[in-house]
Amino acid sequence: MASANTATSTPALSFPRPIFAAISPHSFLQAHLSNPTAPNKAFRANGRSAHEFRTPGIKTGALTHCHGSAVVRVGNTSVVCGVRGEILRAEDIADPPSSTPDTGNEVHEDGGDDELDSLRLLVPNLELNTGSTPSNIPGSAPSSTAQTLITRIRSLLLSTRILRARDLRIVYTPPPATPDEVPDRQVKAYWTLYVDIMFISLDGNAFDSAWLAVLAALRDTRLPKAFFDQEMETILCSDIPSEAAPLKLRGCPVASTFAVFDGWKDGDATEGTEDWVLSDPDAFEEGVCQESVCVVVDCVGGRGSGQEQIRRIEKSGGGVVGREEMRGLVKRSVDRWTICEGVLKGVGSA
Amino acid sequence: MTLLAVLSHLNRADGSATYTHNGYAIIGAVNGPIEVQRRDEMPEEATVEVNIRLAVGIGSPKERHLESLVHNTLRSIILTRSIPRTLVQITLQVTSLPEEEAASGVDSACTLLPHLLHTALLALLSASIPLSTALTSVVIAVPASASSKAGTTMLSPTAKELLRAKPIRATHVFAFSGNRKLLLSQSMGVFAYDEWGEACEMAEDVCCRDEGGVGLGEDMEVKGGQGNLEEWLRSVVQKKVEMEQRWRVAT
Numbered sequence: 001m002a003s004a005n006t007a008t009s010t011p012a013l014s015f016p017r018p019i020f021a022a023i024s025p026h027s028f029l030q031a032h033l034s035n036p037t038a039p040n041k042a043f044r045a046n047g048r049s050a051h052e053f054r055t056p057g058i059k060t061g062a063l064t065h066c067h068g069s070a071v072v073r074v075g076n077t078s079v080v081c082g083v084r085g086e087i088l089r090a091e092d093i094a095d096p097p098s099s100t101p102d103t104g105n106e107v108h109e110d111g112g113d114d115e116l117d118s119l120r121l122l123v124p125n126l127e128l129n130t131g132s133t134p135s136n137i138p139g140s141a142p143s144s145t146a147q148t149l150i151t152r153i154r155s156l157l158l159s160t161r162i163l164r165a166r167d168l169r170i171v172y173t174p175p176p177a178t179p180d181e182v183p184d185r186q187v188k189a190y191w192t193l194y195v196d197i198m199f200i201s202l203d204g205n206a207f208d209s210a211w212l213a214v215l216a217a218l219r220d221t222r223l224p225k226a227f228f229d230q231e232m233e234t235i236l237c238s239d240i241p242s243e244a245a246p247l248k249l250r251g252c253p254v255a256s257t258f259a260v261f262d263g264w265k266d267g268d269a270t271e272g273t274e275d276w277v278l279s280d281p282d283a284f285e286e287g288v289c290q291e292s293v294c295v296v297v298d299c300v301g302g303r304g305s306g307q308e309q310i311r312r313i314e315k316s317g318g319g320v321v322g323r324e325e326m327r328g329l330v331k332r333s334v335d336r337w338t339i340c341e342g343v344l345k346g347v348g349s350a
Numbered sequence: 351m352t353l354l355a356v357l358s359h360l361n362r363a364d365g366s367a368t369y370t371h372n373g374y375a376i377i378g379a380v381n382g383p384i385e386v387q388r389r390d391e392m393p394e395e396a397t398v399e400v401n402i403r404l405a406v407g408i409g410s411p412k413e414r415h416l417e418s419l420v421h422n423t424l425r426s427i428i429l430t431r432s433i434p435r436t437l438v439q440i441t442l443q444v445t446s447l448p449e450e451e452a453a454s455g456v457d458s459a460c461t462l463l464p465h466l467l468h469t470a471l472l473a474l475l476s477a478s479i480p481l482s483t484a485l486t487s488v489v490i491a492v493p494a495s496a497s498s499k500a501g502t503t504m505l506s507p508t509a510k511e512l513l514r515a516k517p518i519r520a521t522h523v524f525a526f527s528g529n530r531k532l533l534l535s536q537s538m539g540v541f542a543y544d545e546w547g548e549a550c551e552m553a554e555d556v557c558c559r560d561e562g563g564v565g566l567g568e569d570m571e572v573k574g575g576q577g578n579l580e581e582w583l584r585s586v587v588q589k590k591v592e593m594e595q596r597w598r599v600a601t
Contacts, residue, residue, distance in 0.1 A: 144417065148411070148415045151411045155538070291422075308543075310541050313546060318533070326547075
């Protein structure tokens with residue numbers, strides 16, 4: 001005790017960075033963001049500016065037993081996603097859909113995707129690996145965070161209608177009995193896609209990286225050619241790799257998450273408090289911020305007019321972001337879309 | 351179809367409310383502030399716990415998602431810092447859903463969410479939990495323009511209307527606080543920013559009391575006197591206060 005007193009000549013309350021961050025995370029982040037000398041050059045605790053996203057890194061095809069897979073790394077968050085197709089036979093469906101199968105033309109391009117939802121042809125699952133995040137207790141049931149994430153991913157997969165039901169149908173055309181008879185096509189089976197997402201490490205922004213991994217894995221997916229064999233009366237898959245077909249995805253929606261950091265309102269705040277909307281929050285910032293906004297945009301659809309389409313806006317937890325702020329966030333999401341789309345494209349050509 | 355609210359009818363809970371609207375009926379119960387488990391205790395804030403029970407079947411990840419949305423929204427309006435190291439437990443039991451609900455083709459999370467929020471708020475009011483503001487919430491559906499009504503926006507549609515207007519292009523859920531701040535927005539489908547802004551403005555008109563004194567327009571009258579949500583909320587609270595002040599008023 002005595003030696004400590006003599007050794008320190010600095011003011012009594014001075015902590016090194018990590019201790020300050022642990023004791024008072026809110027004022028730690030605020031001290032970083034409110035830089036009085038250069039207000040527009042303020043940085044967050046992780047060295048990024050408020051509008052800066054982390055650059056994603058994507059590798060596909062890492063898992064050999066999947067039909068498609070991707071590893072996505074965004075800062076310290078890394079996610080693996082594997083897509084595996086399994087065959088669901090039409091005779092095993094208790095209540096088969098009555099809709100007529102597509103006739104092969106492109107007229108029904110936009111309709112008839114109800115099977116994806118009603119037959120549950122998309123089965124996403126999410127797992128937080130042991131040790132991926134301190135709040136994850138191994139061996140227990142999926143936490144409510146994980147369950148929320150998986151609901152959001154499933155709902156986004158369905159509401160963006162990214163997959164076409166015709167890609168997942170296994171259609172059989174019986175040989176015509178008479179030459180001029182129009183053969184009626186029957187759906188003999190469906191591909192069910194099991195989309196498994198695993199977080200190796202989680203440093204904030206779980207949804208964006210998980211979604212990016214799902215997107216990359218689906219783009220990488222090649223399903224073998226499956227056909228109904230009349231003699232054996234069963235579904236067979238061709239083992240010729242060149243016959244495997246990729247999925248045709250509709251558009252390329254990219255999610256961007258923002259966290260809203262509100263400055264302290266109590267205490268000796270004299271001037272108006274300031275709020276910061278932080279792009280791509282990490283785990284520390286997520287712990288401090290209550291309000292979060294997630295915007296999913298897709299610019300593929302309206303490429304000609306340069307008009308972006310919003311696929312989803314999710315905002316909860318506070319009242320800072322209103323209509324005007326949202327305009328700015330949509331703009332930031334569109335910028336993010338350009339970057340992510342570029343990275344996804346680069347993966348495809350490699 | 352009018353909004354119906356009964357407050358403080360469960361005598362064992364600290365606060366309770368039953369809310370009925372458009373075929374949805376939800377019972378909400380609030381216990382709090384009560385003792386919190388050591389694991390969930392926060393030194394400077396109250397812990398808010400939301401449990402949602404379905405009308406049929408057991409809970410699924412979908413309910414966890416709804417719970418987290420309701421939790422995040424309520425946490426921002428409950429004065430959690432004034433009751434630190436306590437627990438506010440909110441239980442919402444859905445007792446009935448409209449029959450057409452499953453067939454409407456809209457994510458049930460969207461259509462149910464405003465009702466859950468209203469029920470939770472009423473139950474919190476009934477339990478006299480300190481709140482910074484009230485909230486009102488509404489769902490808006492935009493049918494695909496191919497439909498007969500040429501893409502008219504539907505405000506707080508019933509399940510039947512949704513079924514008739516199928517396919518739906520976009521659905522939005524908005525919640526506004528008493529001071530006209532956007533507390534929650536859940537939008538899905540395909541839309542542009544301007545459409546979202548329009549829907550948001552429309553929701554604000556319904557949710558928040560008109561300051562300018564301009565009428566809400568004819569379509570509101572057609573809706574069967576649903577009127578303004580904040581006014582409705584005020585009338586509910588007024589009734590509650592009158593009820594509690596009976597002993598003073600009675601002579």
